Amino acid sequence: MTGNRKKKGAFGWLITAITFAAFIVFMCAYSFAGFPHPSGDNAKGTKNYEDYDTPSYCGKSCHTDFYRQWQQAMMSQAYTHHWDEIEYFKLAVPHAERDEKVAGVKAGCNGCHAPIAFLAGDVPPPRPEEGSRANESVSCDLCHTIVGFEGDTPFNYNWISDPGDKKYGPRTTGESPAHKMAKSDFLNTTEFCGTCHNEKSPYDIWVKSTQLEWKEGPYAEEDIRCQDCHMTTTKMRTASMGNEYDDAWLHLFHGAHDPGKIKGVVELRLYSDIEEVVPGEPVKFTLVLFNQKTGHKFPTGSVEDRIVWVHVEAKDNNGKVYHLPVDKKGFEGEEYTIGSDELAYQDMGIALDEPDFKGVQRDGIPVGDRIFRMPYFDPQGRMTIQQWNTASLGVDYRFGPRETKLETYTFTLPYEIAPGELIVTATMNYQKLVKPVADFLEVPEEEAEIVVVNTKADTVNVLP
Numbered sequence: 001m002t003g004n005r006k007k008k009g010a011f012g013w014l015i016t017a018i019t020f021a022a023f024i025v026f027m028c029a030y031s032f033a034g035f036p037h038p039s040g041d042n043a044k045g046t047k048n049y050e051d052y053d054t055p056s057y058c059g060k061s062c063h064t065d066f067y068r069q070w071q072q073a074m075m076s077q078a079y080t081h082h083w084d085e086i087e088y089f090k091l092a093v094p095h096a097e098r099d100e101k102v103a104g105v106k107a108g109c110n111g112c113h114a115p116i117a118f119l120a121g122d123v124p125p126p127r128p129e130e131g132s133r134a135n136e137s138v139s140c141d142l143c144h145t146i147v148g149f150e151g152d153t154p155f156n157y158n159w160i161s162d163p164g165d166k167k168y169g170p171r172t173t174g175e176s177p178a179h180k181m182a183k184s185d186f187l188n189t190t191e192f193c194g195t196c197h198n199e200k201s202p203y204d205i206w207v208k209s210t211q212l213e214w215k216e217g218p219y220a221e222e223d224i225r226c227q228d229c230h231m232t233t234t235k236m237r238t239a240s241m242g243n244e245y246d247d248a249w250l251h252l253f254h255g256a257h258d259p260g261k262i263k264g265v266v267e268l269r270l271y272s273d274i275e276e277v278v279p280g281e282p283v284k285f286t287l288v289l290f291n292q293k294t295g296h297k298f299p300t301g302s303v304e305d306r307i308v309w310v311h312v313e314a315k316d317n318n319g320k321v322y323h324l325p326v327d328k329k330g331f332e333g334e335e336y337t338i339g340s341d342e343l344a345y346q347d348m349g350i351a352l353d354e355p356d357f358k359g360v361q362r363d364g365i366p367v368g369d370r371i372f373r374m375p376y377f378d379p380q381g382r383m384t385i386q387q388w389n390t391a392s393l394g395v396d397y398r399f400g401p402r403e404t405k406l407e408t409y410t411f412t413l414p415y416e417i418a419p420g421e422l423i424v425t426a427t428m429n430y431q432k433l434v435k436p437v438a439d440f441l442e443v444p445e446e447e448a449e450i451v452v453v454n455t456k457a458d459t460v461n462v463l464p
């Protein structure tokens, strides 16, 4: 009996050892897969605000330059900026509370806009004027404790954050009295940016795909990454007491909120098919548009809000102005790419508790002007600026990186046109937010400010 027991005991030990070994292997695999740092929606409420250093701690005495650069970039205002506050509190939160399908965005918006608040489970975070730590927006310590992402495709805040004393950066050299340092190659990838710059709606539609657009384009092939255009390098100290490097990565993150970045994105050429014209006869103008600057599509990111359009007009010798509408090409969905006075965005009525809301003007630009956009549609098939309520997408008539498009304008000269010089001008305009929506939601003017991307003129001679 005793011997038997002893035997069983040894066997039992073996089982225990195997179980223990299996447990260790399992735990390693599990922690490799992200535990104890879950990502995406699973990361909500898994950390505390105190786990992260504040930007002013990082920037006030050590990383003084980067701190000032970051403060001037939208990264530091992702939660506090007026339009973000309005869209989140006026539309997204009430909509999420009324519609089960989009309930997740009440927390989810903050996964990218106020990541530390999201990690702390502070949902919805206090309003910006209350001065909580949600206001840190996309902070230094959030980015510098990201160690990777979960899955194959970066999107919807699926970054993995491992906060603590160790800060990840691009170098092995250098020492800091304030924290440990570790080199991370991940920070230099476009996937890092893609964790927030690619977004899928609750209807499983790609409503932001800046990194995916880049990946399909020529810049990916040439290995010119987001960082190369938005975090350019120069000779500088990366910390006030630290080493100077020839290639210090600046924290500019300049984009749509920097008119200088928008200007000249697309180059224009305009010419007529004949140089001398007679009243009553048609003249055809060809406009060549070349996207020479963006590494992704133009517009990208918040495509549901942005509007890029070309206005063409002719001025005769007496100063009389004629508007030239674009020639239709006849592709499917083209009606969304030509300025119209139709109403749209009726789904704002859900959040505003006005079920019969008629909408506001779709474009707010001259009727007949060509628009370079991709319309977003709500589940009822109406155009929406609420990317979380997007159930399908329309025709993609934006500029790909280095793409050239052609537009034509056929103008039949009216009989009363003045003889002499006829000057035809094409102007490409850009607005961050369609004007009628900005007006309706009382978003400060600057969000619908018109930025002239480029302009080009041609002259023909009108014969008497």
Ligand code: HEC
Residues within 6 Å of the ligand: 190, 193, 194, 197, 210, 211, 212, 214, 219, 224, 225, 226, 227, 228, 229, 230, 254, 255, 256, 257, 261, 262, 265, 293, 294, 295, 296, 297, 298, 299, 300, 301, 302, 306
């Ligand atoms: C070849 C240079 C280049 C590369 C590479 C590049 N960008 Fe851009 N990016 C631009 C330019 C120019 C603009 C300004 C025009 C515009 O808004 O699209 C811009 C604009 C943006 C904007 C603002 C868009 C808006 O409407 O608010 C974001 C966000 C952005 N880029 C992110 C990225 C990310 C993420 C990557 C990498 C996946 C990237 N960029 C790669 C040149 C580049």
Ligand code: HEC
Residues within 6 Å of the ligand: 055, 058, 059, 063, 066, 067, 068, 070, 075, 138, 139, 140, 141, 143, 144, 169, 170, 171, 187, 188, 189, 227, 231, 238, 239, 245, 247, 248, 249, 251
């Ligand atoms: C959106 C994410 C993001 C934010 C926010 C951010 N950084 Fe960075 N930072 C980066 C990336 C990415 C790099 C490295 C670029 C590369 O390797 O391509 C970097 C590099 C650095 C470096 C090393 C530079 C070098 O050339 O060695 C320092 C130091 C740094 N950041 C400090 C800060 C500080 C301080 C703040 C806040 C004021 C901050 N960062 C905010 C993404 C971020």
Ligand code: HEC
Residues within 6 Å of the ligand: 074, 075, 077, 078, 079, 081, 084, 111, 112, 113, 115, 138, 142, 143, 192, 193, 194, 195, 196, 197, 226, 227, 230, 231, 253, 254, 255, 256, 257, 258
């Ligand atoms: C943790 C999420 C997060 C990561 C990671 C991130 N971004 Fe952003 N980024 C944002 C958010 C949110 C905004 C929008 C701020 C706003 O307008 O509300 C933004 C804004 C920007 C803008 C400014 C657009 C404008 O309108 O002016 C640029 C450019 C940009 N990011 C580039 C990058 C690049 C390049 C990387 C990678 C090195 C990166 N971002 C990584 C969240 C992120």
Ligand code: HEC
Residues within 6 Å of the ligand: 083, 084, 087, 088, 092, 105, 108, 109, 110, 111, 112, 113, 155, 156, 157, 195, 196, 197, 198, 199, 200, 255, 256, 300, 301, 302, 303, 305, 388, 432, 447
């Ligand atoms: C996956 C990350 C992510 C999620 C989730 C997300 N955003 Fe954004 N958001 C961004 C980025 C990145 C930009 C900047 C894109 C650009 O510059 O065009 C942005 C831009 C914006 C802007 C435009 C600001 C401006 O004029 O440039 C608003 C408003 C906004 N987001 C509100 C929201 C709201 C409300 C939600 C939730 C329903 C939300 N976002 C969810 C990443 C995200």
